[in-house]
Amino acid sequence: MIRRKFRIDLMLTFYFIALLLWVFGFESFKGTLASLLGSGIGLVSRTSLPVLTWQHIQLVALASSAAILVSLLLGMIVHLTRNEEAESLVMKLGSILETIPSAAVIALSIPLFGYGNGPVLMALWVYAILPILRNTIVGLQSINPSIQDAATGIGMSPLQRLLKIEMPLARPMILAGIKTALVINISLATIGATVGAGGLGVPIIAGIRSYDPLLVLQGSIAVILMALLTERALRS
């Protein structure tokens, strides 16, 4: 088990190098790609790909951290109440949030935050909450009852039991939820470009508007590689 931790993950390294090559090397091979796809290189977006990637990472990281914070706290509080009704209510609420179309979340939050990053962050946050919250609640629920009984019986307070025993045991489940949320957010963040946010959606949207496959490819490949990298890095 210890050995596995230190072994270099080939797939992970591959995705990482591919992403770096694509992001930083795009300028040097865009000419070749353009001739292959038959599109003009003059139309490539004004912001450079490394900057767009960095903006994308910032959007996803900010929204996801806020979602992790809220979901973990909410999940733990709900668990501490030991109230099954509260648990199912929170889960239902989360599922309802998930069904709102992302375009609607963004449109609805424009009056609140204006154009730019605000509405996108809001949408990403909303979509990241459910997977993390659900996995936190389910992870805490599915702990072997005799472990909980033993923890209480030897004199742990409910909070001690939660932090020392239950949260560590629910961790793989919670991490899986975080992974799902991040992968969703990485692809979802691209639609932010429609309301003036930065990120890798900018070349994609521009490419769609100008019928330029190279622009679409420029953003999409980076997004795909980033999602694969995250998926791989957080796999259990």
Next chain:
Amino acid sequence: MIRIAQLVKNYGNITALDRVDLTIEEGECVVLIGPSGCGKSTLLRSINRMVQPDSGSVYVDEQDILNYPPETLRRKIGYCIQNVGLFPHYTVYENIAVVPKMLKWSKAKIEERVDFLMDLTGLPKEYKTKKPHELSGGEAQRVGVCRALAADPDILLMDEPFGAVDPMTRVKIQTAFRNIQKELKKTVVFVTHDVEEAVLLADKIAVMQNGKILGYDTPSNFALHMEEEFVRSFLGVDYPVKLLKRHNIDDLLNQESDSKLTLNELLAGMLESPNGGVTIQNANGSKQTLYFEDLTHYLHKDDQV
């Protein structure tokens, strides 16, 4: 000392405890026995406030347990359950040390205590760094006993602690526990549905049915007055034979030797032998043949049946 007075607990319309009175003396091992759902676990769990009774009181050393916050009370009482409930992400050492750590013992004192307990229960030192999933059922159970004893509590609550291990291991761990109890003299409340386990470990047995204690006495005395129909049927008509397990051949011969032969094994030998005699070697080397009369004579000597 634990004193339970008029304890009542209902689950819906099921009576788990029906005005139970019970006094457990210091250093005694009391075994609560009865069929499933008789209220024995509920009774045990109301001693460390894992169960909140509807009425009645429990006193530990003449103090009402409601005077203590539940966590404080539970840290003073060892707790050991059937499925062990070891914390899977902790090592054996961390599992045993968890209560002393909560009580803020010094590191050196904890280490010394863990060493002592692992030695006492027969766990090798190398096991300290193992995780629970690397242990066999019997080993996990021993770690569970260590954890319950970790903070040196005066009282030990054990809810079918050896129920989930295979019969061979169970006998070993029962014998080990019996020796530990002889040495440490804890006040033990032990729940089981296994009559032989009760006979082997108990200073006193309480037979329960439908939330009531039908009989409370030493294992030997139970054989003399099993007037209650249920007690007789639960302990079995062959109860006197089971009881033989408590006695050792040394008790019969009134001598000290390292013979481990118990009287039920002696009886088995007599049944096997054509003339009903078993020849044994005394501590001083002389030989002696024992017959069934010797057995009955010993058992009825001081009403020990």
